[in-house]
Amino acid sequence: MKGTYSLLCYTREATGREEANNEDIAYSMHLALRAGETAEWEPLNENYGIFFAAGVPIQAATAESRRACVAAAHFVADPFDEARPATDAVAYGAVMPGIDITLKSLKNPYLFRLADGRFALAATRTARGGEPDGSERSAFLLAVSDDLTSFTQLGLVMLRTGGGVNRPSVAFDADASRYVISWTSNDGKSYVATVADIVAAAESGEPIDIAEAVVTAESSRSCDCNIPNAVLAT
Secondary structure (H helix, E strand, C coil), X not given: CCCCEEEEEEEECXXXXXXXXXXXXXXXXXXXXXXXXXXXXXXXXXXXXCECCCCEECCCCCHHHHCCCHHHCCCCCCCCCXXXXXXXHHHXXXXXXXXXXXXXXXXXXXXXXXXXXXXXXXXXXXXCCCCCCCHHHCEEXXXXXXXXXXXXXXXXXXXXXXXXXXXXXXXXXXXXXXXXXXXXXXXXXXXXXXXCCHHHHHHHXXXXXXXXXXXXXXXXXXXXXXXXXXEECC
C-alpha cells in the first residue's frame, strides 16, 4: 500500500448485546486504520474485537482436561486464581467454561513490535466483564501475532511489585537489545523494567526487577477518533 497509514488499538465502553457490544466484546482488543493524519479512523472487523483474553484453567484441572481449552492449554497454574474443586467434566478430559476455566477480559491494550519483527500485545488482564482479577497488582498479559489477525497468548509477564501495573507499554531498545516495560502504579508513580527476552519472561513466569521512572504516564481516556464508545490507554 502507498502512503502513510496509522493503526489504532483500543477497547470499547460496553453498551449491550443488542448492539453486539456487551462486556465480553467491548473488553477485547479492537483495531482501526486511517490513511494519513487527517483521514477518519476506520474500525477493522466491523468494530468487533480482534483479540480476546484467553480463559485460564483452574488449578484442579488435569493436563488432559486443559487440552480442551486450546487457547490456554499451555498456561502454567495461575497464581491469581483461587483454588476450588473441578467439575465432573474434568474426569472425562473436558472442562466447563466459567467453572473449570476462569473466563477473562482485558483493558488498556498496547501494540508493539518484537525484535524479530512480529507484533506483540501488552494489556491489563481482568476478570470477565472488566473487574480486577488480582493480576493487575503485579503482571500484564502478553500475546504475539504475525499478522494482527491471529494471536497466541503467551501468559503473564510478572513484575517484582505488588503496587499495581496500570497501562503497561513495551518498546524494544535496539541499542541495548532489551525490552523496556513502562507502567503506572496504583499511587500514580511511573515505573520501568527491562528484559532481554519478553517472550521467555511470559513463558517462565519469573518476576522481573523494576525501577522507578521519571516520566509520568497518562490516564486512560475516551477516544476523540469518532469511533463509538472507543477507549484508548494513552
